[in-house]
Amino acid sequence: MPALDLINVSKIFGSVKAVDRLNLQVEQGECFSFLGPSGCGKTTTLRMIAGFENLDEGELYCDGKLFSSSYKRFYLPPEKRDFGMVFQAFAVWPHMTVYDNVAFPLHLKRLQKQEIKERTEMALKATSLTKEAEMFPQKLSGGQQQRIALARAVAINPKVMLLDEPLSNLDPHLREEMRFEIKELQTRFGFTVIYVTHDQSEAMALSDRMLVMKEGVVQQIDNPLKIYDNPANKFVFSFIGLSDFIPVEVKDGKVFVKDAEDCGPVNGQIPPEYDPSISYDIACRPGEIDFSPTGVKATVVRRTYLGDIVDYLLRIGSVDIRVQKPRRRSLATVGETCHLKFNRLLWYDHSEETASKT
Ligand SMILES: Nc1ncnc2c1ncn2[C@@H]1O[C@H](COP(=O)(O)OP(=O)(O)OP(=O)(O)O)[C@@H](O)[C@H]1O
Ligand SMILES: [Mg+2]
Numbered sequence: 408m409p410a411l412d413l414i415n416v417s418k419i420f421g422s423v424k425a426v427d428r429l430n431l432q433v434e435q436g437e438c439f440s441f442l443g444p445s446g447c448g449k450t451t452t453l454r455m456i457a458g459f460e461n462l463d464e465g466e467l468y469c470d471g472k473l474f475s476s477s478y479k480r481f482y483l484p485p486e487k488r489d490f491g492m493v494f495q496a497f498a499v500w501p502h503m504t505v506y507d508n509v510a511f512p513l514h515l516k517r518l519q520k521q522e523i524k525e526r527t528e529m530a531l532k533a534t535s536l537t538k539e540a541e542m543f544p545q546k547l548s549g550g551q552q553q554r555i556a557l558a559r560a561v562a563i564n565p566k567v568m569l570l571d572e573p574l575s576n577l578d579p580h581l582r583e584e585m586r587f588e589i590k591e592l593q594t595r596f597g598f599t600v601i602y603v604t605h606d607q608s609e610a611m612a613l614s615d616r617m618l619v620m621k622e623g624v625v626q627q628i629d630n631p632l633k634i635y636d637n638p639a640n641k642f643v644f645s646f647i648g649l650s651d652f653i654p655v656e657v658k659d660g661k662v663f664v665k666d667a668e669d670c671g672p673v674n675g676q677i678p679p680e681y682d683p684s685i686s687y688d689i690a691c692r693p694g695e696i697d698f699s700p701t702g703v704k705a706t707v708v709r710r711t712y713l714g715d716i717v718d719y720l721l722r723i724g725s726v727d728i729r730v731q732k733p734r735r736r737s738l739a740t741v742g743e744t745c746h747l748k749f750n751r752l753l754w755y756d757h758s759e760e761t762a763s764k765t
Contacts, residue, residue: 408435408470408471409432409433409434409435409468410433410434410435410436410437410469410470410566410567410599411431411432411433411456411467411468411469411567411599411601412431412432412433412466412467412468412469412471413429413430413431413432413452413456413465413466413467414430414465414466414467414468415428415429415430415464415465415466416428416429416430416431416452416455416462416464416465416466416467417429417462417463417464417465417623418448418451418452418455418460418462418463418623419463423623424622424623425448425451425623426448426451426452426455426623427448427622427623427624428464428465428624429452429465429623429625430625431618431625431628433599433601434599435566435599436597436598436599437599437600437615437616438590438593438599438600438602438613438614438615439599439600439601439602439614439615439616439617439618440601440602440603440604440609440610440613440614440616440617440618441453441601441602441603441604441617441618441620442604442605442607442610442617442618442619442620442646442647443605443619443620443621443626443646444605444621444646444762445605446622447620447621447622447623448620448622448623449571449603449604449605449620450571450603451623452603452620453569453571453601453603455467455475456474456490456567456569456601457485457488457490457492457569458474458475458482458483458484458485458487458488459485461475461477461482462475462476462477463477464477465477466478466479469488469566469567470566474488486515489563489565489566490563490565490567490568490569491559491560491561491563491564491565491567491568491569491598492560492568492569492570492571493553493556493557493559493560493568493569493570493571493573494556494571494572494573498556499544499552499555499556500544501543501544501545502543503543503544504540504541504542504543505531505536505539505540505541505542505543505544505547505555505558506527506531506540506541508544508555508558508559509527509530509531509536509555509558509559509562510523510524510527510562511559512559512562512563513526513527513562513563516563526562526563526564527562529561529562530558530559530561530562531558533558533561533592533595533596534554534555534557534558534561534588534592535554535588536551536554536555536558539551549576549577549578549581550577550581550584550585553573553574553576553577553585554585554588556573557573557588557589557592561592561596564596565598566598566599567598567599567600567601568593568598568599568600568601569601569603570589570600570601570602570603571603572603572604572605573585573589573602574586574604574609575604582606582609586609586612586613587612589602589613590612590613600613602614607646607647607648610631611631611635611647614630614631615630616628616629616630616631617629617630617631617634619634619639619642619643619646619647621642621762626639626640626642626643627639627640627643634647635647635648638753640755640759641688641690641755641756641759641760641761642759642760642761642762643762644690644753644755644761645690645761645762646762648692649692649693649694649729649731650690650691650692650693650761651690651691651692651693651696651728651729651730652688652689652690652755652761653665653673653688653689653690653691653723653726653728654686654687654688654726654757655673655687655688655689656686657677657681657683660677662675662677662689664703664723664724664726665724665726666724666725667723667724667725667726669704670703670704670705670723670724671702671703671704671746672703673689673702673703673749673752674702674703674748674749675689675749675752678754681754685756685757686756686757686758687754687755687756687757688754688755688756688757689749689752689753689754689755690752690753690754690755691728691749691750691751691752691753692751693718693728693729693730693731694731694732695749695750695751696728696730696747696748696749696750697732697747697748697750698730698732698738698739698745698746698747698748699746699747699748700746701746701748702746702747702748702749703723703746703747703749704723704744704745704746705721705722705723705728705744705745705746705747706721706722706742706743706744706745707719707720707721707739707740707741707742707743707745708720708721708722708727708741709741710739710740710741712734713731714734715733715734716731716732716733716734717731717732717733717734718730718731719731719732719739721745721747723747730747
């Protein structure tokens with residue numbers, strides 16, 4: 408039985424369809440991410456699961472038990488759903504110590520004193536906050552404050568943990584560290600996690616499976632590698648990882664970059680489903696392009712060192728693309744002409760939208 412089952416779930420705000428007929432099953436103990444650009448409906452979906460929003464259409468089951476139904480006009484209030492939750496902004500109470508911040512929801516649940524003590528101490532230990540228990544949140548770093556919110560959710564001992572951009576206020580280094588801590592907590596306690604983020608590397612690192620959304624509509628549900636390697640469409644390709652799109656035209660069975668015929672043909676096969684009435688972009692990851700003795704001609708416009716990786720901006724005719732190569736293999740200098748070989752090219756309709764990354 409799935410931990411969560413969303414059937415044909417929609418939410419409408421005025422003229423905005425924030426979530427459009429979402430069907431999703433999340434398995435027990437799974438770490439599942441919602442991914443997509445700002446405003447695509449991630450938080451709205453999470454709020455419907457948590458019970459803060461009613462469904463305009465559809466049904467939601469948790470462990471086979473009905474939690475919300477638009478058809479039956481049924482709605483279980485949030486406090487009866489027993490989910491652990493951490494939301495976008497830090498939600499710590501500044502006038503309470505770290506200990507009381509974690510224990511407070513357990514008091515609300517009217518648990519026995521001894522149980523409150525045990526659960527609070529366990530959650531503080533699990534999030535490395537035991538030493539800070541008697542301190543007030545303002546005295547703590549951003550990462551420690553974020554851990555209070557996590558500890559509070561862990562103390563409830565939920566079967567399902569709902570996390571909405573729980574690391575969005577942290578610097579990149581702490582974010583990375585906390586991401587592993589969340590994963591470790593999940594493995595240790597075995598809860599099901601719904602993790603909302605618009606950071607694709609975070610989603611890829613944490614998730615067993617993820618869902619990519621655009622304007623309330625699911626684009627793809629799969630494991631991170633499948634989504635990266637076999638994106639369902641141009642939007643998903645452009646949202647996950649870095650991407651290059653190059654407008655092309657086919658002449659005499661060869662592929663040329665548009666308006667750059669003197670740069671020579673592009674290597675690679677024309678796909679069997681090629682339709683001459685459509686304008687195409689070829690798409691590639693910057694790491695999947697090699698400098699080579701032959702191949703399409705390009706000029707190096709910019710070269711940037713990103714630690715171990717060298718990032719090139721290259722121009723083919725009037726099209727700019729990014730290429731990334733390990734530093735020890737970097738060859739080209741600014742102004743130089745080079746030739747490129749493309750590995751793993753995908754073909755997309757030029758008029759199809761890409762994701763504007765947030
Ligand atoms: N209470 C509300 N009233 C009216 N419109 C809303 C409300 N909540 C959300 N929306 C709209 O619904 C859409 C989805 O919003 P949502 O907050 O779910 O996006 P999100 O994917 O979480 O974005 P972000 O990454 O910026 O947090 C947006 O167009 C938003 O403006
Ligand atoms: Mg949001």
